[in-house]
Amino acid sequence: MLLALNFDWLTNLLAILFVVACLYDARYDEYGTLTLAAAAMGLIVMAIEVLLRPAFEMSL
Template sequence: MNLALNFYWLTNLLAIIFVVACLYDSRYDEYGTLTLAAAAMSLVVMAIELFLKPAFDMAL
């Protein structure tokens, strides 16, 4: 239960994915679609953490 409410591991994983996507895009992809997708996932996770985590904390 504690792992499900802890968003730090997910944000760290998305940061690593973002760096890998940037490195891949700089070499192979001319449009940067992987970087944009990783950035969008990171923004979604940060929004979930910002808006939903207080509700989970209050529910516990």
């Protein structure tokens, strides 16, 4: 239950993924689609964390 409410590990994982995607895109991809996808996933996870964490905490 504690792991489900703790989004810090997922945010850190997405930050590492974003850095790897930036390095890959800088070398191989001309359009930066991987970087945009990693950034979008990071924003979605942060939004979920901000919006859903208070609901989980109130339900406990």
